[in-house]
Structure formats: C-alpha cells, structure tokens
Amino acid sequence: MWRAVAWVLAAALAGAMPARAADPLRIGSKRFTESYILGELLTQAAGPPGAAQHQPGLGNTAIVFEALKAGGIDLYPDYTGTLAAEILKLPPGAGLDAIQRALAPMGLGAAIPLGFENTYALAVSDARAGALRRLSDLAAQPQFRLGLSHEFLGRADGWPGLASRYGLPQRPVGLDHGVAYEALAAGQVDAIDIYSTDAKIRKYKLRVLEDDRHYFPRYDAVVVYRLDVPQRFPQAWQALERLAGRVSADDMIAMNAAAEIDGQSFDAIARAFLAGTAGQKATHDGAEPRSRLAAALFGPDTTRLALRHVGLVAGAVGAATLVGVPLGMLAARRRRTGQAVLGVVNVLQTVPSLALLAMLIPLLGRIGVWPAMVALFLYALLPIVRNTATGLEQVPQGMRDAGRALGLRGGQVLRYVELPLALPVLLAGVKTAAIISVGTATIAAFVGAGGFGERIATGLALNDTALLLAGAIPAAVLALVVQAAFETLEWALRRHRDARC
Template sequence: MCLPHRRILRAALLLFAITWLGAAASAQPGEGTLRVGSKRFTESYILAELLAQTAAPHTASPPVVRQGLGNTAIVYEALRSGAIDLYAEYTGTIALEILKGSPADTREAMNAALAPLGLGVAIPLGFNDGYALAVRAADAERLGLRTLSDLAKHPELKLGLSNEFLGRADGWKGLAARYGFTQTPTGLDHGLAYEAVAAKQIDAIDIYTTDAKIDHLGLRVLEDDKKYFPRYDAVVLYRLDLPARLPKAWAALQALEGRLDEHAMIAMNARAELQSVPFDAIARDFLAGTGKGARAEAREPRRGFAAKLFGPDLWQLARQHLVLVAVSVGVAILIGVPLAILVFPHVRLRALVLGFASLLQTVPSLALLAVLISMLGAIGALPALIALTLYSLLPIMRNTVTGLAEVPNGLRLAGTALGMTPPQNLRLVLLPLALPTLLAGVRTATAIAIGTATIAAFIGAGGFGERIVTGLALNDRELLLAGALPAAALALLSEGIFELIELAMRRRRGTPPSSLPLA
C-alpha cells in the first residue's frame, strides 16, 4: 500500500473515531439522569411516562424516556447493559422469560435470582395484566367457545398471534402443548391483530387483559381452564445501583405502589387507543388526581390528522432523522471511498470486500440493532448510526469501484505519459471522471438511510420512526402516516438536492442532460 493511500485510510479512520466518540457522548445522558424504558405496546408507553413524571421533581435533570424499545429481549438487554435504569415489567414475564423458568414465584425469590445480574424487582403497581386469547363474541356464541379447551376443538379457526408471544417461553409453544392446539398461527403486530380480527381475517388473537379494545370491539376472552398462564402483576424492574444513585427519585417512585388497579389501567389505555390522547398527558392527568375513566374519555375530542402531522414534536423528530442520515452517510463516505480506492487494483480483494458489504445488506435491520445493543451495551443514536453506516457502505463502495473501472484506459495512460505519479493520476484524472458514478452511489445510500432510519426508533434513537412505532402500537393509521409522510418528503427533498448537484456538474462539464430510459 502506497504512502498516500495509507494517509487517506488513516485520516478516514480518525474521522470515523471522532464521529463515533461524539455520537456516543451525545447519546448517553449524564450520570444524574434517570433513564426510563418501555416496550412497544400502549400500556408500557403510559407506564414509562408515569414513572418518569413521578420522579421528575426529584432529579437534577429531566428524566430521559426511551419509548418503544421493542420486545422483552431488547428492553431487558438495554436494562442489563445500563442503557436504561428501570422499566415496568410483569412478574410472569420475569419468571419465565427473563429467569428462564426459574421457580421464583415471589418477589423475594425473584430478587434473589436477579441480584447476581445487578437487577431487582420492586414497587408492585397494583394490577395484573395477563395473557389471554380472545375471539369475536358472535363466534363464541355460535360455536360455544368459553374456554381455551373449546378453542382447541376447532382447528379450522385461524389464529393471529403477536410475534413476541410466538417466541416466548410462556407463549404459544407451551400453550399449544398444554391444550393440544394443531393450528399454525400467523405472526402479527399486537396492535394490528385487533384490526385483523375485527375484519374477520383471523378468528382468535392473543391479548393483554387490560387492553381497551377488548370491550370496544366486542371480543370474548376465553378462560384459561388448564391454568397455563401465570399471574402478570405489574412491577418495576430496575438496576440495583439506582436507589443509591438517585435516592430522592427512588423514594418518590415508591408512592406508586398499589396505586393502579385494572380499571384505571384499562381507562388509561382507552384514552390512548380510542382517543389518541398523548401518553404524557395521560400520565400527567393520573398523577394530578384527574385520571379520567371510560365515561370521561368518551367525551374527549380526538386529535385529527393535521394535529398529529404538525405536532410539536415535528421539528425535533426531523432534526433527529437528519442527523442520523447525515452522520451515517458522511462516515460511510469517509470509509467506503478510500477503501474502494485501495481494493480497486486487486481483483480478488475487491470481490471479497464488496461481497462482505453485500452480506451486511442481507442482515435484517432489527436483528443487527439487537446485536449492536448487546455488543456496545448502549441504545439510542450510537448503535443506530453504526447500523446505518454499515447499510450505506455497499452502494458507495460499489459505485466508486464501478466509476474507476469505467475510466477509459487511454485516459489512464495519458496521465502517466504526462508524468503524473499514481496519486496525482488518481486525484486529477480518475476520481474526477468517476465522480458522477460515485455521487450516484451516495444518492442511493442516502435514500436507503432515510428509509432505514425509521427503524432506529425501536431502540430509542428518535426520528420519524417514533411516530410509526407508536402508530403500530396503537393501530393508529393517522399517526403512522404522520411519521411516514415526513420521511417520504425528506427522501424526495434529498433526491431534488442530488438532482441539482448533478445538473450543476453537467453544466460545468458542458455536457447535455442524460435521458433516463423508460421502464
């Protein structure tokens, strides 16, 4: 490797390290900040806000709420790694999913099993939110469905179950074995399952017993007659260092013990799912003593699409989305272009590097984010930026190599004949001629990053994906569109900017606009 190439690579790696260090510093809150997490369903969003607002008057800085982090595996990994300090969990999930079937049936036993992990259980909130299966009431009457054993006798009925329930230790596999189910269920998002059963696309779904849409859609909850499901009492799962680190906030959180019952939780879920009331407003009303019941929420005005689209979080989400895209594509350019230049003369090495970059593109984004959380011990911007950078490398590297390969051999030799050194030939001849193709790769990488950045909301990295994730949890189409439309507008804006850049380059070279072939 020649000296100029080494300098290019060294500079790129230095900029890469500086960028990540800055991102890591900005992504991690201060030591005195309470960090609250939530899973990706309505009740967990509300409970996260309830915990944060209860502690807020007793912390030096406002608590950071990491909403919608995904399923149990992701939010638990965030807690274990120290990326969050606590979140609302359920005793059945702790015993069977986190402790993997440990016979920890009391809080004391759970704390003894969790202590070696640096975790603990405290503050029982006062309600049980169990798993159950539900069917349409009309089907229950017609087929005589009262229990899960009755459901197992009708293999013709279609089951649509949440993906987490399908994979949980206390989920479908054990339930099917206990009751003898022979159906092959369809995996669905929890929020979308309600719409699917209402539209008669499926016949039975898994539900949480405090879901507001059970009564709203007229569903019949089937009795667990063989007692498969344990109790799922809501508690706080926390890091053991939290009480010593934030003693006043921890003392304030103790006041929530036993304060919530099933009716209060159902009413709060209804306000979110049926009236689109923001989660923070629901928590604020409850803490202020004005927790509204079902009758009160029925009279509340529903937020319209315009209010969701142009909500106060629009510019904050836009800024977060832009930063994720700009930094990840920028770092991908700093890494991908020098690396492509270095491997270009070596055919086998080039094929190996491009093949590895292509392999990265095949890794599902959520799986990659989960792996990065485990490796880095962090959630938020840092793992999201790394994932987006990895996805951006292939189009940039491939187009750089393609652009260099397209330079006519005569022009390469002309530069050498004029006495140019290889670095000069690269800088003055090859790269300028390859620039249009390279820029097309950056354009593609930017489009990929804008779309993929919406997935970053699953790990608390912000951006327009926050609205999409929340809309999925609430089955709120308007909120989904309020996140998807700005992301699409950003993609169109980026296309317009690249089109202007290419137009300026063509004018500078004095070449006519290229015509695009018709599909």
Template sequence: MTFALVWVLGILAAPAAGAAQEETLRVGSKRFTESYVLAEIMAQQAQAAGVKTQVRQGLGNTAIVYEALRSGQIDVYAEYSGTIALEIAKHAQGSDVAALNQALAHEGLAVGVPLGFNDGYALAMRRAQAEELGIRTLSDLARHPSLRFGLSNEFIGRGDGWPGLAKRYSLQAKPQGLDHGLAYEAVTQKHIDVMDIYTTDAKIDHLGLLVLEDDQAYFPRYDALLLYRQELPTQKPVAWAALQKLQGRISEEAMIGMNAQAELNGQSFAEIAKQFLAGGAPQAVADTSGDAKAGGQPSFGARLWSRLVAPDLWRLTAQHLALVLISVGVAALIAVPAGILLFPHARSRALALGAAGVLQTIPSLALLAVLIAWFGVIGRLPALVALTAYSILPILSNTCAGLAEVSPGLRSAGSALGMTRPQRMRWVELPIAMPTVIAGIRTACAIGIGTATIAAFIGAGGLGERIVTGLALNDSALMMAGALPAAALALLSELVFELWERYLRRRRVRR
C-alpha cells in the same frame, strides 16, 4: 477502519452516558400502550420531586428492554411478575417479590413497588363467532383446528407463550405472527379468528371480543411492578422515594381507562399520566365507531394534520437527519478510499463487493439485534453502525464502476505528462468518476432515510418513533405522520443531489 470507527463512537458516547447516569433518572418502556403510559407516570412522579428524567419510549420487546436495563442504559421500567419469572429469570422459584429478587441478584437487578394491578395474557376472539361455535374456554379451541390464530411475535417465542400453551391445550394451529396493535384490526376484519391480548387492553369490550377462560390455569399472574438496577435506591434516593409512592396506586380499572384514553380517545401518554397523578379518574371513552359527523370524532385528515404538525416534528426530523448524514458520511469515508485502493485488484475488489453485498442482505432488525448483543448498548451507536454497513455497498460499487469508466487512453495520457499514480487519480480519474460516485452516495442516502425509521425500534429516535407508536396504538394517522416526513426527506435528498450533479456537469463542461 470500521472497528476504529466503532471504537471512536463508543469513546465519544461514554462520557455522555456517564453524565446522564449521574444526573438523570432514565425510564424505559416496551412497545405497547400500557408500557408507554406507565413510563410517563414514573417519569412525571420523579419530576414532581425535582428529579431530572429521561424517558426512552418504545425500546422494543422484553429482551431488548431487559438488555437496556442490564447494561445500564436505563435505570427502571415497568415489568410483570409472570414475565420476570418465566421469561427473564427462568430459574426463579416463584413469582413473588422475594423469589424474583433472589433470582435477579446476580444480574445486579431487583424488583419492587407493586403498582396494584394484574395484566395477564389471554386469548380472545369475536364474541359472535365464539357463541356460534360454542367456544368459552381455551380447551374448546382444540375442537376447532381450522380457526386462524394471529399472535404477537413475542408471544409466539416466549417461554410462557404459545409453545407451552399449545402443548397444555393440545392446540394444532400454526399461528401467524402479527404486531399486537395490528392484530385488533385483523380480528375485527375477520382476517384472523383468535389473538393474544393483555387483560387490561382497552379494545376488548370496545370491539366486542370474548376473553377465553384459561380453564387449566396455564398463565400465571402478571402483577405490574418496577424492575430496576440494584444501585438505584442508593445512587438516586430522591427519585426512588418518589417512585415508591406509586405502590398500589393503579387499579386494573384505572389502567384499562388510561389505555382507553390513549387508544380510543387519542390522548398523549404525557397528558394521561398528568391527569392520573393529579388525582383525576380516567375519562369515559369516546365512541369511535361512527364518522366525524355522527360520532363527533375528527376525520382522518384532521387527525393526520394534528399529528403531522405536532411539536416533536422538528426534533424527530433532526434526529433522523443526523442518523442518515453521519452514517452515510462515515460510509463514504470508508468506501471511497477502499474503492480507490481495491480497483486495480480484481480479485480483492470482487471479495470486498461480495462481503458488502452480504451485509446488505441481512434484515435490518436482525442486524440491530446482533449489534445490541455485541456492543451491550441500545440507541444510536448500534443504529449508526447498522446504517453505515447498509450504505457501504452502493458507494463502494459505484466508486469502482466510476473508475472503470476512465478510458485507458486518458490514463496513458496522464502518465505521459509525468503524473504519478496518486496525481493521475486526483486530477484525471476521480473527476471523471465523480458523477458515478455521487450517484452511489445518492443511493446510500435514499436507503438510509428509509432504513433509519427502523432505528426507533431500539430507541435511536427519528421519525420512526411515530411509526412505532402508531403501530402500538393501531393509529394509522400517527403512522402516516411519521412516514410522510420521511418520504419528504427522501424527495428533498433527491433534489439536492440532482442540483449537485448538474453543478458538477456544468463545471466539467466549462473546464
């Protein structure tokens, strides 16, 4: 039944995907500030030429966004030459455009339109601490093995990241994996000493960090350019012509300014892109070190309220509810009949519950990554399958538990009245077991509402989009603006199920 469900969902998704491919330029982004901004710039540049666009923000790390491009889920996204050469096309004979195109040709992909700036990897630490310890270069770090490294999880696993860097500079530290946005908070609070940064990050100077010199030239250049599907210029020539006008337009200073507008001034990515394309220079960064009265910045409560009631609230809430209701509904259609069929067979029932329990123990992000590789798509399909898998165990186990509550005497009475087994199940056993079954569906909904926030990491939408973006910007107000509505949905779900159970109890008493 699960495989049939997956097949049906895939068939239903295919026409919509095909229509979008014909009519819309689909722009993707990774899950950090600069990628969000560049995606909006590309989309608005195409829109100005009359092209309909779809922006799929915050899809995840390089592997996920690259898989989305390779499988045709998006048409283009902003990538970096060093990342393509060392992480994507590992056999590339250089990081220039010609070498990268030669290495990517067999994948049906191409690179082009250099945007005009280099955004490289580097390590940074608090300036005061670095001066106290006499650290200026990466080679100096080897003399201080007690320093605490907090590095992004992607950097720790990249081919051009920590493993090669540690080997080149003989670094013995065991880094702690952190989200890139949270690492800035960790280093300023002195929870870590060294972090990886992008050289166009806005918070480097703002937080008083020192970028350590790569004295052995480990890191290559990371020139920003467009990574796209080879057929984009021929299939969507108007969009491609518009994107080519971005070549060389973004300087490193402009990119740092736009990142600052998002991370320090709290401007939306769309507004930043609009200002840039209109020819406006990035505005001066406001001082966020003071409180609302001293620095002129809004309080946390004001920022939370403005983000909470933003226009995307109802759209994200509807997407979140759709993910939960569809997945729990499908899980109920699978688990309740399965529980009825398996209940008389103790061994088969135990095996099924064990298998469902194993699914429940798989970390959600790991399961999503496996499903992306399996289906070759990102977005709602793998998210729905994962949420359905997590919802099966509570419904299946409660269905079996509810049927076990039916006394043998009642079963015998039904048989004595001439009922067949299906009739007895319908009129005697299921009505008695129904409150327990509903409790299982109630639990599945609670699990689904919480887990559905993770779906935003693969572009499936929902209230998790705010949490993911808040992580990228280290914006606690934005994260809370996603978490609070999700919590409200969970409370509303509990209220609905409580009222439903009371109704069933009153109806049962009347009967």
C-alpha cells in the same frame, strides 16, 4: 470533497447526539400501549421535569432487557411472569423473591409492585365464539385461524408451550398487537392473543377464553431496575416507591382506553392519573381525520424529530463515504480483495434491521444514537463501495496512460484522472445510500434514537393511521429533498466540468 464530507459528518453528529443533561434517570418502555403509559407514569412520578427521561417504544422484551443490562437505561416496567419464564427461565410458580435472587448477579433487581396483573389470554369475537369458553375447547377447532403477536409466538411462556399444554392443532400467523383487534373484527382471524388489561376487549365485545389448565403464570406489574439506581437517584426512587399498589387493573384498563379509544397522549394520561383525574374523558372537537393528520404532521415535536432524523442520516452516510470510498478503491485495484470486501458489505445488507439493532445494543453497551448510527452506517456501505469500484473500473485505460505520459505518478493519476472521471458514478452511490438511509432511519426509534420513526412506532402501538402517516410522510418528503439535493449537486458538477472543457 473529503474536507466537506468531514464537516458534514461533524455537524451531523452534533445534531444527532442528544443534549447532555445532569444525569437524568433513564426510563425505558416496550412497544405497546400499556408499556408506553407506564413508562410515562414512572417518568412523571420520579420528580420535576428533567429529573427523569423517558425513552419509549424500545422494542420487545429481549431488546429492552438487554438495554437495561448494558446500562442504556436505568429501569423499565415489566411483569413477573415475563421475567420468570421468558428472561430468567425459572420454574413455574416463581415469585418476586425468586426473581430478585436470579436478577441480583446481573446487577439488576425487581421491585415496586404497581398493584395490578396483566396476564396473557386468547380471545375470540363473541359473535363467532359459539360454545367456546375455555382454551381446551380450541383443540376441537382445527379450522380456527389464530393471529398472534410475533413476541407471543416465540416466547417461552407463549404459543409453543400453550400449544403443547392444550394440544392445539392450529398454525397461527404473526400479527402486530396494534392491528390484531381490527383484524379480528374484520373476520381475517378468529382468535388473537390479548393482555387482560386491554381496553379493546370491551370495545370489540370479545370473549376471553378461560385458562382451564392454568398454563399462564401471574403477570404482576413491577419495576425492573439497575441495583445502583436507589443510591444514584435516591429522591426519584423514593418517589417511585410511592406508586406501589396504587394502580389497579381497572385504573390500567381506563388509561389504556384513554390512549387507544379516546386518543389522549401518554403524557396527558399519566399526568391525569397522578393528579387524581384519571378516567375523565378528554374533550374532543370532533376533528376529522384530515385535521388530525395535519395536527400530527405539524406538531410541536416536528422540528426536534426532523433534526434528529437528518442528523442520523447525514452522520451515517458521511461516515460510510469516508470508509466506503477507500474500500471501493481497494476493490477496484485488487480483484480478489475486492470480491471479499463486496461480499462482506453485501452480507451486511441482508441482516434484518431490528436484528442488527438488537445485536448492537449489547456490543456497544448503550441504546439511542450510537446503535442506530452504526446500523445505518453499515447499511450505507454497499452502494458506496460498489459504485466507487464500478466508477473506477469504467475509467478508460487510455486516460490512465495519458496521465502517466504527462508525468503523473500512481497517486496523482488516481487523484487527477480516475476519481474525477469516476465521480458521477461515485456520487450516484452516495445518493442511493442517503435515500435508503432516510427510510431505514425510521427504525432508530425502536432503540430510543428518535427521528420520524417515533411517530410510526407509536402509531403502530395505537393503530393510529394519522400518527403513522405523520411519521411516514415527512420521511418520504425528506427522501425526495435528499434526491433533489444530490441531483442539483450532480448538475452543478457537470456544468463545472463542461466549463473547464
């Protein structure tokens, strides 16, 4: 059994690890539409295919910045206001020079102003706005329901400071930015936070409230990079420098609209901009949602995503089995130690997945497969350890005594008596861990590890139900396949045991 697990683990690691390329420039992006587009734009502008690699949708600002510091990526697009207020805690009004000085001790820099600003703002439906024109007007509207993105709620330049500056009495609820506009249109909230280059501002006819007390800083789009990038990738860096000042606010709004309204891919949008054909509407065949779902389900990336997803799950569960079974044996043998072991794996299970991934990035010094694999491994331990301990504890003492009466020693009793009798319960734990891991592995996309979570993350950013389902359905099917495989294995083991009896 252990040899088989080791082979599965080795094969899974080979499948999960990305193919080694000749040191491509690694470009990250955050998990919202504009960042996806800018990441793809930088990737294509850096040179021919293969010169740069886009690792999209890595999460919020803190996660992507930690990935940059740790060397998991080489650069990513961000905004001066975010860098100054949220990351570097610089005084208000800090410009690009001050940001560069503050980043330099970390081995980082900020350069290549792309040519547009994308500031934060609050917006209300024009039909419900009434006399509201300025942010200060909200102070007299305590009944207004605010739906704000989770990042904005916690940012230094977000809601806490805004509420203090304007004396706002509202208690906002957290919403994913991808669904906030639809929630506002449906009347579920009265105001949301927006980016000034969002295409949906015009689509939903929103009124952007004036920042009359000048709370928000400037948010000029720039490239944040590791200082060794110009030396390591001189040609790519020179190509990226040619993007300086080329992207206007209108250009960015048009590209966001192409993604969120016209349904174009990020790759196609970036290619059109660089070719000078941006703004031309894509030709659509009037496809119904069902056909769009089918196209997304069986897209050209399906095999790649499936192999990565299976590799992550098999690698993590295989490693958890190799570690968890001995821990379960220890827990069954030594009660006090066992309680401590089970307590630790229980605590690991309660750590939120995204929080665990965020902690693992600086610890491991990288993004991608390894943080995802470690997180899945830790989550898979509990059912394996617990079921191993339970299975061994349920072995009748008489069976152990019978083994010893036949001359078997301690280790032989474990191998020939206890483990075979505990195997059904042990396998049930591995099955549970594997099925849970299939679902949990979708978070791997948030650290650039791939899998079907890529579609889910992109679907969330675009509020694209078809793309969300194209990620969720294969993951659910894979979970059913895993369950069926384990049940088949359990049936085969029962038949083998019955035949021997």
